[in-house]
Amino acid sequence: MRTAAKGPFQPTPxxxxxxxxxxxxxxVEQLDRPELRGKPVLVGGRNGRGVVCACSYEARSYGVRSAMPVSQALRLCPAAILLPVRMARYQELSRHVFDIFSHYTDLIEPLSVDEAFLDVTGSRRLFGDGRCIAEQIRAAVRSETGLAVSAGVAANKFLAKLASEQAKPDGLFVVPEDPDDFLLGLPLQRLWGVGPVLLRQLNRQGLTTVADLRRLARPTLERLYGATGGKLYDLARGWDNRPVERGHAVKSVGCEDTFERDLVDRDDLRHVLLDLSDRVAARLRHKGLVGRTLTIKVRYADFSTVTRSTTSAEAVDHGPCLFRGALELLHKTEAGRRPVRLLGITVSQLSHVGLEPLDLFNAQGSHRQAALDAAMDHLRRRFGRSGLCPATLLGRSESDPE
Ligand SMILES: [Mg+2]
Structure with missing residues (x-):
């Protein structure tokens, strides 16, 4: 049901x-080492998985992309300069940038070390309209840190994020009051929540752009895609009333999957659990949270549902740790003996790591893992979840997740 608050005619835009x-x-590497400016630069693991975590625009022009194996990137661009991840330095600059943001509003939702939503509705009298504020922030970030920040300005989070993607690199894009000119031509993979699986389903229905989606009624979309269908209906109209949240309100972070066919095979269940652990861990890090209580939910084919929980002394946001805990909990259920139609993982007892997660990770002696996790999250945001997942999911091998 469309409501005034949801549609474009909300009382207070x-x-x-x-x-x-x-x-x-x-x-950051090009900033700190001027001799690298204008050159193709890769930041990535020489150790570990050896993937590109970030690449300069010069490297991208050779077809290099994040998540690509470093070896492949160097084949495409032999002149590229490969540098190790220096997370502490990135964190330092990130704090400076967020400090600049905080001059304009205290309603800031950090999405990661380099990305945030700001609600500046209450700041317009003081600093001017959205475009004006975005220009001031971009100029301040440029002059105080030397970094380029792209900005999207809109009436809601969904459109603002689309707009900043549109603005890149080093740009500003303001979504007009009537967003249709901007929105209708966009491919569906640009929409929030449209990953590779859903995209294939949509494409099979003959839908490729937002304009295609717009032709379907809400009940039709809900019949085809459940609750997601309702969300797609709203997004296709540019509607999104989610508030900008400072982040501490989150009580738990979880993911669950319902299967097309009930699962009995323990290996299948194990792989689903690994995928869920990885997704929950990425969402925790994305929100800057760590959690101490892990809960799994198992729904059997007859719809009876059980949960099992465990609480550890140490808060975690690391996929393989969650996976190990979840697997132990799974062994305390009848999964594998009875067919399972749904599996879920939730992490609660959360605490905020804010913007200084490195101290915590250093204390745990897993600096490298933190850098790797941050890099993987970055790649996931760029490519969706399918862009990067543990090797056991890709190869369905029997090796341990770490
Ligand atoms: Mg970025």
Missing amino acids: RTILHLDLDAFYAS
Whole structure:
């Protein structure tokens, strides 16, 4: 049901900014070492998985992309300069940039080390309209840190994020009051929540652009895609009334999957659990949270549902840790003996790591893992979840997740 608050005619139009630093890690390297400016720069693991975590725009012109194996990137661009991840330095600049944001509003929702939503509705009297505020922030970030931050300005988070993608690199895009000119031509993969699986389903229905989606009624979309269908209906109209949240209100972070066919095979269940752990961990890090209580939910084919929980002394946001805990909990259920139609993982007892997660990680002696996790999150945001997942999911091998 459409409501006034949801549609474009809400009583108090909000002004939301989405700010996203361009090619952040690579830009920092070029900032700190002027001799690298204008050159193709890769930031990535020489150790571990050996993937590109970030690449400068110069490297991108050779077809290099994040998530690509470093070896492949170097084949495409042999002149590229490969540098290790220096997370502490990126964090330092990130704090400076967020400090600039905080001059304009205290309603800031950090999405990651280089990206945030700002609700500046209450700041317009003081600093001017959304475009004006975004221009001031971009100029301040440029002059105080030397970094380029792209900005999207719109009446809600969904459109603001689309706008900043449109603005890149080093740009500003303001979504007009009637967003249709901007929105209708966009491919569906640009919409929030449209991953590769849903995209294939939509494409099979003959839908490729937002304009295609607009032709379907809400009941039709809900019949085809359930609750997601209702969300698609709203997004196709540019509607999104989610508030900008400072983040501490989150009580739990979880993911669950319902299967097309009930699962009995333990290996299948294990792979689903690994995928869920990885997704929940990424969402925790995305929100800057760590959690101490892990809960799994198992729904059997007859719809009876059980949960199992465990609480640890140490808060975690790391996929393989969650996976190990979840697997132990799964062994305390009848999964594998009875067919399972749904599996879910939730992490609660959350605490905020804010913008200084490195101290915590250093204390745990897993600096490298933190850098790797941050890099993987970055790649996931760029490519969707299918862009990067643990090797056991890709190869369905029997090896341990770490
Ligand atoms: Mg960025």
